Amino acid sequence: MNKTFTLTIDGQSVDAPQDSTIQQVLESINKPAPLICAHEATTPEGLCRQCVVEVEGWRVLAPSCVTKINEGMVIHTASERVIRSRRTILEMLNASVDLSEAPELQAQMDEFGADRERFPHAKTREQDVKDDNPFFVRDYEKCLMCWRCVQACGDDIQYTYSISVGGRGFESKISTFFDSPMPETSCVFCGNCVAVCPTNALKSKTEFFMEQGLDYDEIRQEKRAEKKKMGGGK
Amino acid sequence: MQEQSFNDFLREIAPQGRTMLLPALLEAQKEFGYISKEMATEIGNALKVPFADISGVIEFYSMLHSEPTAETIIRVCTSPSCSARGGRDVHQQILTELDLLKDGATADGKYFVEEAPCLGLCDKAPSALVDETALGSITPELLLNPQDNVRTEVYAKESVITGRIGEVDPFSLDDYLANEGFLSFPNAVQIGPEKMLDCMADSGILGRGGASFPTKMKWAGAAEAPGEQKYIVCNSDEAEPGTFKDRVILENDPFSVLEGMMIGGYAIGASKGFIYVRGEYPKVQKTFQAAIVSARAKGYLGENILGSSFDFDIELRSGAGAYICGEETALFESIEGKRGFPRLKPPFPTTHGLYQKPTVINNVETFANISLLFRIGVDAYRSYGTEKSSGPWLFSVSGDIAKPGIYEITNPTTLRELLEWAGGVKDGAALQTVLLGGAAGKFVHPDQLDVRLTQEDAHAAGLTLGSGAVVVLSENADLKQTLADLGHFFAHESCGKCYPCQLGTQRQAEILDRNLTGSVIEGDFTRLEDVGWTMTDASLCGLGQTAASAVLSAMEHFPEQFK
Incomplete structure (x- = not known):
């Protein structure tokens, strides 16, 4: 019990409980790796690879969030390979997705010197906002595929399973059954997906209306009309 | 009538639940030409799968369609081997012939044309698959009047692993028996699991799927892992462009692979095996399914095999168009009825494989080598190859x-x-x-x-x-075209799970397309390097980690191709 491993991080010797992940150790010495997909409420899937670090003797970089430590591990958190991967992931992401409402991603781009115009003429995920229910809108050109909404809708929080990862590769997307509007799915409008979204791709209807310049009374009227419509459809 | 028989099929498989999702979707696709929302609803209700997940699965596999296709589906290979030998030209010609501007169905609903990734018919390039008929040296006429013309040549100075190919009837178990078949399984049973593993260690046998991992390590790991239920899985999702050896083994000598799987089951204590065959290999599926049926009939599969206390059976599963399912954990996910996403490792398949149970997964050629090894013994096996790359x-x-x-x-x-x-x-x-x-x-x-x-x-x-x-x-091949083909291949086949591969394969394809059309922009060379190394270093699985391998090697050897 309570056994520790000793590892070396950027030249510094660190002791840590042996069941720790690399990220837990990095947090303990105040050097957390940057994260995109991770959230405390959802299961880590190692998707974004932004938290990668270099472990001596390993062929590929290790994602800190899901990699358990070993005795004697020698870790570099800011090697050339690490920085290139982090910077390039951000540059490729920014070329595909609208990150204007993701302040954490903006800060990471500044930290790693990402060139916001690195990939000109790149295919983007530009598309129309899906506005099909009174509670939230889905603005998927802001979606960076962190899967948190699918996890929140499924086994991690709500057990409702109204959305899934669809498509493949760059065409991956969050989808409903045959692209049905949300009111036609099993969605219970719990709002957990909106709460875990990192980029405002999922946005509450109130916020959406406020951005369009509607005042409080107008918003109330709009929402009431929509709820009536939704109820009437059933 | 059709719908009635499909409903009967659904009722029959319903108790097995989600693991039957891909078989159900493939059956619906085959029966009706596509999977309608109504059909998907029935499948979801029968197998108790959330509806959203069904769309997710349909969209993942390129051979499944949620919109009507046509009576006949023409898949033209445009992967490097076929592209270099005119595949893209024939693809264009058949579109023109059928009055199509791009991939899709003809107005009369007779033909549906699509580009396909490598079909494993590379020796007969350019190739195509018309419904279930494999075609080589294709022309537009042949595509419209398809007749299987693929007879792959096999060359050997000494036929060791290929000895039965072309010599036996692949549908005849008696032929297999008459040609030293089912000699290895009794040998293995006689020495017992412990000595079998020693024998494998001594043989130095390496996996033939691409990673060349010592087979004994996998088997010993699964044998030692605690658990009553264990599995043997044969990875027959051969989809690596330019590779067709597994197809040739399975079409011509299926029992050698079946026997290798039995030996594996005996060694690790598994009573169930799965063989996952890619959807683009219908002939392999028919041949191996027939082998399973005749092996069961003669007591080589089932309970108390050959009078022993060993029970073992094999189930064949079809893929549905996804290169990533050749990655072992993605293959498990696919059998479990999910999108073929590779899992995080560890844990490894030896302890947490199919259905999270201890599992040995090996390639087709590896199982054929297992059969060979236990037939001829370690010394004879080691007389082929080198010390570190033993066997044929x-x-x-x-x-x-x-x-x-x-x-x-x-x-x-x-x-x-x-x-x-x-x-x-x-x-x-x-x-x-x-x-x-x-x-x-x-x-x-x-x-x-x-x-x-x-x-x-x-x-x-x-x-x-x-x-x-x-x-x-x-010297006459257009390397820039091959590079662009590779770019398209990986962009098409990336599963989309991790960011470096999902984004990088797309960015790589865009840059290689610019390189092909002569519209390179300043900085493309370093841009391509950054994308390539990021995929190599940071991707989650072997697909992303090798998606830039060929491109980076071309940049090293042939930098003039990138100007």
Whole structure:
């Protein structure tokens, strides 16, 4: 019990409980790796690879969030390979997705010197906002595929399973059954997906209306009309 | 009538639940030409799968469609081997012939045309699959009047692993028995699991799927893992562009693979095996299913096999168009009825494999080697190959070569010697390069031809044998086109799970397209390097980690191709 491993991080010797992940150790010495997909409420899937670090003797970089430590591990958190991967992931992401409402991603781009115009003429995920229910809108050109909404809708929080990862590769997307509007799915409008979204791709209807310049009374009227419509459809 | 029989089928499989999702979707696709919302709803209700997940699964597999297709589906291969030999031209010609502007269905609902990734018919390039008929040397006329014309040539100086190919009737268990079949399983039973593992360690047998991992390590790990239920899985999702050896083994000598799986089951204590065959190999599926049926009928599968206390059965599962499902954990996910996403490792399959149970997963050629090993013994097995790459090795040779086909190498052979054996570059042209190891492999510079085709020599030369694909490109081949083909292949096949691969394969394809059309922009070379190394270093699985391998090797050997 309570056994520790000793590892070396950027030249510094660190002791840590042996069941720790690399990220837990990095947090303990105040050097957390940057994260995109991770959230405390959802299961880590190692998707974004932004938290990668270099472990001596390993062929590929290790994602800190899901990699358990070993005795004697020698870790570099800011090697050339690490920085290139982090910077390039951000540059490729920014070329595909609208990150204007993701302040954490903006800060990471500044930290790693990402060139916001690195990939000109790149295919983007530009598309129309899906506005099909009174509670939230889905603005998927802001979606960076962190899967948190699918996890929140499924086994991690709500057990409702109204959305899934669809498509493949760059065409991956969050989808409903045959692209049905949300009111036609099993969605219970719990709002957990909106709460875990990192980029405002999922946005509450109130916020959406406020951005369009509607005042409080107008918003109330709009929402009431929509709820009536939704109820009437059933 | 159709719908009635489909409903009966659904009722029959319903108790098995989600694991039957892909079989149900494939059946619906076959019966109705697509999977309608109504049909998907019935499938979801029967198998108790959330509806959103069903759309997710349909959209993941390229052979499944949620919109009507047509009576006949024409899949034209545009992967490197076929593209280099005119596949793209025939694709364009058939579209024109059928009055189509792009891939899709004809107005009369008769034909549906689509580009396909490697169909494993590379030796007969350009190739296509029309419904379930494999076609080589295609023309638009042949596509409209399809007749199976694929007879892959097999070359061996001494036929060791290929001995039965062409000599036996693959549908006859008696033929297999008459040709030293089912000799290895009794040998294995006689020495028992512990000595079997020693025997495998002594043989030095390595996996033939591409990673060349010591097979004994997998088997010992699964044998030692706690748990009553364990599985043997045969990875027959051969989809590495330029590779077709598993198809040839399974179409011609299925029982050797079946026997290898039985031996595996006995060694690790598994009573159930799965063989996952890619959807693009319908002939393999028919042949192996027939082998399972006749093995059951004669008591080689089932309970108390050959009077022992060993029970073992095999179930065949079809893929549905996804290269990533050749990755072992993605393959498990697919059998479990999910999108074929690779899992995080650890844990490894030996302890947490199919249905999270201890599992041994090996490639087709590996199981055939297991059969061979327990038939001829360690010393005879070791008399082939080298100390570190023991046994016979199969290479799939295609592209601009005089005699494409399968080559069995039993003695150390250099790449130059292999090319000479295969008649040299087609039409006497000079060699430009060889793509060794498939799309996930590397381009070989003409200076490197004296490398011996063993794991140790390839590794020392900074190359990889991968799954044994040897794609030859002559001086007349357009390397920029091949590079763009590779870019499209990986962008099409990336599963989309991790960011470096999901985004990187798309960015790589865009840059390689610019390179092909002569519209390179300043900084593309370093942009391509950054994308490539980021995929290599940071991707979650082997697909992303090798998606830039060939491109980076071309940038090293042929930088002038990127101007």
